[in-house]
Each structure stands twice: as structure tokens, then as C-alpha cells.
Amino acid sequence: MDRNRTHRNRKRILAALHFTALFLTMAIICIPGLWIVLNSFRPTVEIMAKPPVWNPSFTLDHYRAMFGGAGEGGVPVFSYFRNSLIISVVSTAIAILIGMSGGYAFARYKFKGKSGYFVGLMLFRAVPGVALSLPLFIVFAKVGLIDTHLGLILVYVAMNVPFTIWLTDGFFRQIPKELHEAAEIDGCTRWQAFWKVEFPVAKSGVASAAIFAFLTSWNEFALASQLTRSVGSKTMPVGLLDFTAEFTINWGGMCALAVLMIIPALILTFLVQKHLIAGLTFGGVKG
Amino acid sequence: MTEVTLSNVVKKYGAHQAVHGIDLDIADGEFVVLVGPSGCGKSTTLRMIAGLEDITGGEVSIGGRVVNDLPPRERNISMVFQNYALYPHMTVRENLGFSLHIAKQEPAQIKTAVDQAAGILGLDELMDRKPAELSGGQRQRVAMGRAIVRSPDVFLFDEPLSNLDAKLRTQMRAEIKKLHQKIGNTIIYVTHDQVEAMTLADRIVLMRDGHIVQVGTPLELFNTPVDTFVATFIGSPPMNLVDGTVRGGNIQLTDGQSLPVPVGARGLVREGQDVQFGFRADNLMPLGHAVDEVGEIHQVDLTITLTEPLGTETILFTTFGGIEVQAKMFNPRPVRPGEQMTFRLVLDKCHVFDAASGTAIRS
Numbered sequence: 001m002d003r004n005r006t007h008r009n010r011k012r013i014l015a016a017l018h019f020t021a022l023f024l025t026m027a028i029i030c031i032p033g034l035w036i037v038l039n040s041f042r043p044t045v046e047i048m049a050k051p052p053v054w055n056p057s058f059t060l061d062h063y064r065a066m067f068g069g070a071g072e073g074g075v076p077v078f079s080y081f082r083n084s085l086i087i088s089v090v091s092t093a094i095a096i097l098i099g100m101s102g103g104y105a106f107a108r109y110k111f112k113g114k115s116g117y118f119v120g121l122m123l124f125r126a127v128p129g130v131a132l133s134l135p136l137f138i139v140f141a142k143v144g145l146i147d148t149h150l151g152l153i154l155v156y157v158a159m160n161v162p163f164t165i166w167l168t169d170g171f172f173r174q175i176p177k178e179l180h181e182a183a184e185i186d187g188c189t190r191w192q193a194f195w196k197v198e199f200p201v202a203k204s205g206v207a208s209a210a211i212f213a214f215l216t217s218w219n220e221f222a223l224a225s226q227l228t229r230s231v232g233s234k235t236m237p238v239g240l241l242d243f244t245a246e247f248t249i250n251w252g253g254m255c256a257l258a259v260l261m262i263i264p265a266l267i268l269t270f271l272v273q274k275h276l277i278a279g280l281t282f283g284g285v286k287g
Numbered sequence: 288m289t290e291v292t293l294s295n296v297v298k299k300y301g302a303h304q305a306v307h308g309i310d311l312d313i314a315d316g317e318f319v320v321l322v323g324p325s326g327c328g329k330s331t332t333l334r335m336i337a338g339l340e341d342i343t344g345g346e347v348s349i350g351g352r353v354v355n356d357l358p359p360r361e362r363n364i365s366m367v368f369q370n371y372a373l374y375p376h377m378t379v380r381e382n383l384g385f386s387l388h389i390a391k392q393e394p395a396q397i398k399t400a401v402d403q404a405a406g407i408l409g410l411d412e413l414m415d416r417k418p419a420e421l422s423g424g425q426r427q428r429v430a431m432g433r434a435i436v437r438s439p440d441v442f443l444f445d446e447p448l449s450n451l452d453a454k455l456r457t458q459m460r461a462e463i464k465k466l467h468q469k470i471g472n473t474i475i476y477v478t479h480d481q482v483e484a485m486t487l488a489d490r491i492v493l494m495r496d497g498h499i500v501q502v503g504t505p506l507e508l509f510n511t512p513v514d515t516f517v518a519t520f521i522g523s524p525p526m527n528l529v530d531g532t533v534r535g536g537n538i539q540l541t542d543g544q545s546l547p548v549p550v551g552a553r554g555l556v557r558e559g560q561d562v563q564f565g566f567r568a569d570n571l572m573p574l575g576h577a578v579d580e581v582g583e584i585h586q587v588d589l590t591i592t593l594t595e596p597l598g599t600e601t602i603l604f605t606t607f608g609g610i611e612v613q614a615k616m617f618n619p620r621p622v623r624p625g626e627q628m629t630f631r632l633v634l635d636k637c638h639v640f641d642a643a644s645g646t647a648i649r650s
Contacts, residue, residue, distance in 0.1 A: 178372035181339050186386035186437070187360045196389075200376045 033262070040255035047251050062252040075253070077260065079231045080239040084261075087149055087235060088217040091156035095213045098157070099164025100206055104194070106165065107172035108180075118169075121162040129159065133226045140227060147229040155223055160213040167212070171205025172198065207275035211268065218265055236261045289350040289440035289473050290315050291336065297344035298331050298497075305331045307497040308345060313490075318467050318474045322484040323494035324520070330445055332494070333477045337366050337443050350440055365434035366443040369450060371426045373418040379405075379429050380414040386437045404432045407469065408462075424455045431463070435470065444476040448483065460486055481521050485509070493517055515645040518565050518638065527571070528563045529608035530642065538564055538639070540608035546585055546632075551649040552639035561642035568602060570633040571614040578617050582635035589614075591626050605630075 039047050040062055046053045068074040105111075106118060136155065137146070145151035175198055183193035199206070221237035228234045240257055243250040291313040298306035306328040313319050321329040334340040336347055338359035347354055354362050373382050381388075383404055387397040405411050408428045418426055427447060434442055444463070448456045464487055467474055478484055484491045485505045493500045493508060493516075501513045505521075512518035518526040531538040533556045537545040546564065548556055556562060572578070574586075592611070593604035601619035604611055614630060616622070639648045 176370055176372065178368045178370055179374065181337075181359070182366065182368060182372040182433075183374075183385075184339070184359045185337060185364060185366045186433070187389040189358075189360070192389065196385075197374055197376075201374075203376075 036255045036258050036262075039252060040259045042252065044250075044252050047255075062256040066253055066256050075239055075242045075257065076231045077239070077257065080234055080236045081260070083149065083228075083233055084218060084235040084237075085264075087152045087156065088214050090149075091153040091160065091217050092210055092213045094153070095157045095160035095164050096206065096210050099161045099209065099213075100168050102161065102165040103168030103170075104172050104198075106169040108177065118165075121165055125162050129220075130222045133223055136223065137226050146227060147233045149233055151227055152224060152233065152235070155227065156213075156217040156220065159220075160216055163216075164209045164213055167209040168202070168205055171202045171209075175201050204275045207272050211272055214268065215265060218261075291350075291441055291473060291475065292348045293332070293336070293345065294348075295345035296332070296335060296342060296347060298328070298335060298340065299343045305497050306335070309494075309497075309499050311492060311499065311502070313473060313475065316471050316473055318464075318476065318487060318489045319492060320476045320478060320484040320488035320490075321492045321494060322478055322481060322520075323500075325479055326496075327494040328497040329477045329479075329492075329494050333443055333445055333475060336441075336475060337364055338362050363437075363440045364443055365437050365439040365441075366445065367427075367430045367434050367447045369446040371418070371430040371450075373426055373429055373433070375418050378415050378417055379410060379421070379432075382418070382429055383410075383432050383436050385433070400436050400438075404436045407435065407466070408432045423451050424459060427451065427459055428462075431466065435466070440473065442472055442474045444474065446478055447476075448478070448480075456483075463487060482523065485521065491521075493520060511647070511649065512638070513647055515563060515565070515640050518640070518647075522567060524568050524602060524613045526565045526567050526638070527607070527610075527612035528565050528640070529610060529612065531562055531564050531608065533558055533560045533562060538562060540564065542609040544587070544608070547583070547634060549634050549637040549639060550583065551635075555648050555650060556639060562648070563640040563642050563645075564608070565638035565640055566612075566632060566636065568613040568615040570636045571607070571612065571630050572633075573603070573614065573616050574629040574631060576616040576618055576620070577631055582633055585632040585634050587630050587632065588627055589630050591622055591624055591628060593624055594622050603628075 038056060041058050041060070042053075042056045043059050043061065046056055066075055066077060102121075106114065140146045140151050145154070179197050179201065180188075180190070180193040183197045184190065188196060219237060220235075221240075224235045225238045225241065228238055236257065240254050240261075243254040243257070291311075293309055293311040295308045295310060296306060297304070297308050309328075309332065311319075321332060323329050331340060335342050336349070338354065338357060342355050349362055349364070374385065377385065380401060383401045384397045387400055392400075402411075405414060408431060410425075410428060410432055413421060413425060413429070418429065421429065427450075430447070447463070448459055451459060460483060463476075476483075476487060484493075488505055490502060491505055491508050492502050495516055501508055501517050503511075508517055508521045512521065512526070515526075515528055519528065529540055531540045531546070533539075533548070534545070535558070537547055538556075539545050587607070589605040589607060591603050591605055595602040595604075596619060599617070599619075601616045601622065603614040603616055603622065605614060606612070622628070640646065641648055
């Protein structure tokens with residue numbers, strides 16, 4: 001009986017420890033985000049206060065100013081939003097098309113130097129993006145891609161393709177090859193077999209790859225800040241810099257824009273959450 | 288008429304040759320089973336017939352038409368895979384109708400064909416389920432249904448029962464045989480299980496290392512194996528093979544005892560030739576527990592080392608000619624290891640194989 005009680009107590013203590021650890025981890029992840037949201041609703045005085053004010057007041061001043069005229073601390077939010085959206089969506093779509101084809105090829109076909117290509121693609125990921133900014137800047141300046149949507153789209157496609165290939169390769173690899181063979185015997189061409197059988201089965205995987213690609217493009221700052229100049233092409237992360245002046249930083253405004261930036265990403269993630277989880281665990285496919 | 292003909296079919300993977308120029312004629316409506324140990328080239332051969340593997344050399348024709356370079360969809364075949372290969376994102380109904388849907392048939396027509404196939408295989412209750420919601424046997428049935436919906440010229444089965452448990456396997460085996468009787472198409476069936484081959488086939492093609500070793504009806508392979516490989520592969524328990532040498536018209540076994548040369552091999556063996564003497568457990572039976580012992584009998588006393596009661600018969604393990612052999616006891620009574628019994632060996636049904644080449648010696 002005593003041993004039973006000891007084990008039961010140990011189980012309870014372990015559960016409590018798990019819960020505490022989980023809470024701490026989530027706090028570390030969430031508190032900065034929460035702080036941004038809170039700060040966007042507080043007057044500047046409270047943001048800068050030391051020690052911090054724990055019982056904050058509520059104001060929409062920063063939002064009002066942000067959407068206001070240029071002289072009143074306003075920034076072209078809608079332009080930045082549009083730029084971000086166009087660049088992220090288009091680059092994601094292209095990266096998925098190319099990456100999915102590549103992933104499928106790596107998963108299904110044998111060709112010379114296959115593992116070499118694969119390692120090469122992964123090595124490309126090891127190069128820090130910022131290290132490329134100067135060469136990119138020079139090349140883009142020469143060909144006139146600086147400060148254009150196309151320029152950033154190209155950069156993001158190049159950034160996302162290797163990761164997409166790696167991710168989708170894994171998903172296609174898990175689909176038994178008999179599925180497309182069965183489809184071919186059932187009358188499909190190789191192309192039909194892919195679109196009617198293998199793609200729908202790997203849909204979750206492709207969706208999660210798309211989310212990762214979209215979020216990478218949506219949040220990228222370092223390269224975008226080098227390669228964009230004007231309202232016509234600046235993305236939202238770059239737009240955050242508008243709140244820095246020579247001697248001051250408008251923290252409240254910056255937080256308000258950051259909140260606007262987080263919202264679409266959050267909505268998108270929630271919408272495809274089911275796919276994301278299915279894609280990451282990928283258990284439902286095996287027959 | 289859909290006969291399938293393979294002439295001198297070769298498959299090479301780089302330097303490795305998987306199939307060595309095999310010839311095979313399969314008649315219309317015939318149920319042919321390709322059987323052999325793993326790596327013998329049986330699945331490769333089937334996949335070449337299906338069009339899923341390129342043919343390195345030779346010719347495959349279906350219904351008199353050479354199909355070497357035709358894609359699978361133009362061969363009018365169906366295939367059932369070992370892992371069923373059901374489309375996981377489609378319901379049973381969609382799985383069954385997929386091929387007709389691809390062929391752009393009318394929805395009404397598709398429904399009729401699908402319902403008919405479902406009726407044959409008893410799938411009516413399952414039509415709206417996804418493959419993940421089905422048991423192994425049900426999935427197997429859906430895979431077969433998907434194959435028959437197309438009304439193909441030839442059915443190909445690639446080890447379709449290997450993933451099922453023993454009981455279900457026996458049941459599905461009977462269903463496949465019934466299906467063949469009902470629709471009468473040509474079937475080519477690959478398995479590594481000799482029991483499946485024996486029970487299903489009109490003709491068995493036994494393969495080893497990319498070669499066909501013997502082609503024949505199940506009983507031909509069972510009763511007149513061309514070599515020791517066939518003799519030990521077909522039949523359960525496998526044929527007992529005892530080493531011996533021909534001396535003075537008899538076969539002298541390694542333990543010194545001497546047996547008359549079986550009728551079939553008489554006059555064909557040389558004095559001093561090393562041979563293997565083969566007999567099935569069914570032909571070595573204890574006195575009083577035997578069946579069908581007409582013909583020449585050799586009587587011998589043996590000590591039992593192990594017993595395997597199977598109900599209607601008991602397999603007895605004993606030592607004969609210096610090695611462990613298996614005997615069969617019909618109408619069994621309990622036997623204890625160590626017990627000595629008198630056995631009768633039916634010589635007319637014994638085989639003699641050349642020890643060096645393994646080929647059967649018989650007229």
C-alpha cells in the first residue's frame with residue numbers, strides 16, 4: 001500500500017513539474033508578443049516608465065497617429081501591407097511550385113548526383129541571408145531590381161525553395177509508390193497520377209510547407225531593408241523603421257504596426273492549423 | 288482471347304540480372320501462379336507484364352499484341368498490390384470507380400459497374416468509408432473490387448495475401464478462387480507461399496534466381512519435381528532427402544542400410560553414383576497408421592524424436608539414413624519421444640536425385 005502511495009505521489013509531483021516547465025516555456029515564448037500588444041495600447045510615458053507600470057491605462061493614440069497624416073506620425077500602412085502581401089503570396093506560390101516539383105523528384109526518381117544536389121541545396125541554407133545582402137544589392141542595382149516587388153520575390157523564392165524541397169521530399173517519400181502505380185494501371189498518365197492521387201494525399205505536407213514559406217517572407221527584415229527604398233516596395237517589417245528618428249524611437253507606434261503585422265500571420269496560422277498539425281505528424285495517410 | 292506470352296524476357300538492373308530470359312505461355316482464362324523464394328524474379332516478371340518495369344530484352348505480349356513499350360494504362364490489365372494501394376483520400380466508392388472516372392465514363396455507367404463489383408465482393412455496406420476505416424480483409428476486398436470494375440483482360444496479383452493473418456488468408460484465398468470461377472479472366476498471381484500456389488493455380492511457375500525451374504499443374508510439381516529445389520519447395524512438410532550411393536542395384540545410405548532403387552529410377556542410375564533419395568512424409572508411415580500403401584514397401588524400425596500432432600494426422604520426427612526426417616501418422620494415437628515404431632516406406636512413390644546436379648532421375 002505504501003509503495004502504491006509513493007508511486008502515486010511521484011506521479012503527481014512529476015505532473016506538477018511538467019506543468020510548471022510547460023508554463024515557463026510558454027511564458028518565455030509569449031510574453032514578448034504580449035508586451036508588444038500591451039505597449040501598443042499604452043501612452044508613451046507608461047511604455048518608458050521605470051519601474052514598469054503594472055496597471056496600465058488604455059489608449060488608441062498610437063493607432064490613430066499611425067493611420068493619420070504624415071506630419072502627425074502617420075506611416076503608409078496600407079501600402080506596406082499591400083507590398084508585404086503581394087511579395088509574400090507570390091513568392092510563396094512560386095516557391096511551392098518549384099519546391100514541390102523538386103521534392104517530388106528527389107522522393108521518386110533516381111538520377112545521377114542526387115544526394116550531391118540535395119546536400120548542396122541544404123548547404124545553401126547554411127549561408128546567412130545577410131551575408132548575401134551586399135552582392136545582391138550590387139547585382140540588383142545593376143539590373144534595376146532594387147526597390148521592386150520582383151526583386152524581393154526572387155530573393156524569397158531562392159530562400160524558400162530549398163526548405164520546401166526538403167519538407168515536401170519527406171512527405172512524398174512517405175507515400176507508397178504503389179499508389180501512383182495503381183493509378184497508372186487504372187488509366188492515369190504519370191501527370192494525372194500525381195495530381196489526382198499523390199498531390200491530394202500530400203496536401204497537408206504541402207500546406208505546411210506553404211505556411212513556413214509565407215511566414216519566412218512575411219517576417220523577413222534584413223534583406224528587405226537593403227533592397228527596398230520607397231513606399232512602393234517597402235514591406236511591413238521595413239516599415240517599422242519609419243518610427244525611428246535621429247534621436248528618438250516611437251515605441252508605441254512601432255508596437256502598433258507590429259500588432260497589425262502579427263494579425264494576418266496569426267489568422268492564417270489558425271486557418272490552416274489542422275493541415276499544419278496533420279502535415280507535421282503525417283499519420284493519417286498510411287492505409 | 289487474352290493469352291499472355293513471354294518470350295526470352297530479360298531484366299537487368301545495371302550489372303545485376305534479375306530475370307534471365309524466361310519463356311512462358313499463359314492461356315486465356317488460365318490461373319497461373321508465379322512462386323519462388325524472395326529475390327527469384329517473380330515480382331519483377333509480374334511488374335514487367337504490368338508495365339511498371341522496363342523490359343531489358345525479349346518480348347511480352349498480351350492478347351497477341353506486343354506491349355513492351357506500352358504504358359500500363361494501355362495494356363488493359365488490373366493489379367492488386369501487396370499493400371492494397373487504395374487511394375487514402377477517396378471513399379470505397381470513389382476508389383472503385385476511379386478507373387472509370389479517368390476513362391471519362393458516364394456517372395450512371397460508373398455507378399452500375401461499381402455497384403456490381405461491390406455486390407460480387409460484398410462491399411455494399413462499406414461504400415462511404417475511407418480506406419483507413421477498413422480492416423485488412425476489407426481493404427483487400429476493395430483492392431480486388433477496384434481491379435474487377437475495369438473488366439480487364441488480365442488480372443495481376445502481387446502477393447495480395449501476405450499482409451493478412453493466417454485465418455483471413457485462407458478465407459481470401461477461397462474468395463480469389465471463387466472470383467476466378469465467376470469471371471474466368473486470365474490471372475497471373477505472384478506469391479512466395481507454396482500453399483497458395485498449390486491451392487489456387489491451374490499451373491504453377493516455380494522460379495529461382497531469375498530462371499524458371501519448372502512449370503506444371505500443382506500435382507505435377509508435387510509428384511514429379513524436376514530437381515531437389517522443387518521437391519523441397521513444394522509440399523509441406525518438405526520432401527525428405529537422404530544421401531546415398533548406388534551399390535549393386537541398391538541405394539546404400541550413409542548409415543549403412545540399403546534400399547532397393549525405386550521403380551521409376553531403375554536402370555537409369557550407375558553403379559557408384561552419388562544420389563539423394565527423396566520421399567515425402569506421407570510415404571513413410573508407422574505400421575497400422577498408414578493409408579494407400581499399395582506397391583513395393585520397405586519396412587524399417589525407427590525411434591521417434593519429436594511429434595507434432597495436427598489432429599487428423601501427426602508429424603513424427605525420426606532419424607533415417609543418418610539425418611532427421613519427417614513421417615506422417617494417420618489416425619494418430621499419442622506417441623512419446625523415444626518410442627520405437629515400425630515404419631513402412633512406399634518405394635513406388637520415392638524419388639532419386641543426382642547428388643551433384645540435384646536433377647531428378649526418372650524415366
